Amino acid sequence: MVDELKIAETKIPPIRNGTVIDHIANGQSLNVLKILGVNESNIDSVISIGMHVKSSKGNGWKDMIKVEDRELHPNEVDKIALIAPDATIAIIRDYYIAEKFKVKLEDHIVGLAKCSNPNCITNRGEPVVPEFDVESRNPPRLRCAYCDRTLTNISDNLL
Ligand SMILES: Nc1ncnc2c1ncn2[C@@H]1O[C@H](COP(=O)(O)OP(=O)(O)OP(=O)(O)O)[C@@H](O)[C@H]1O
Ligand SMILES: [Mg+2]
Ligand SMILES: [Zn+2]
Structure with a gap:
């Protein structure tokens, strides 16, 4: 069976190496980019953003970001939890998920x-x-x- 939600997500190109930040609270992707400190002068790899993507978890909309050739610092992951507490981080190596975890919002x-x-x-x-x-x-x-x-x-x- 064709999974329409997966197709919607695969419109965002795959990456060979890097990080996928998925299940970002709808509308928060630009704030996540700000946490990553992305600006045109400090990055020389591809970043793809999916804004307002239908969530396969059934409950509405989400944002997602794929960053090539970059893994996140723990401090960045902790900040992402403050604005997107359901976000998952997948580390991609040679097109496969090498590691995946959910951000953790401490008390x-x-x-x-x-x-x-x-x-x-x-x-x-x-x-x-x-x-x-x-x-x-x-x-x-x-x-x-x-x-x-x-x-x-x-x-x-x-x-
Ligand atoms: N090579 C890749 N390049 C870019 N994105 C990838 C790659 N491999 C996996 N992803 C993305 O990483 C995320 C996590 O992948 P996974 O296969 O665990 O998804 P899932 O089964 O939909 O899990 P979830 O329940 O977290 O949505 C997804 O958004 C997927 O599209
Ligand atoms: Mg999914
Ligand atoms: Zn105060």
């Missing part, structure tokens, strides 16, 4: 984002690393461990 976040409250102790030039408690997971909502404020826009406040 307590240290040092990945800054507080959006300008008066917070973490924003006053003191040597205090920002910390957050995860209040809800999907979509993620973070509360500052110092001033209690809910982080309004996570992707704009990533460090």
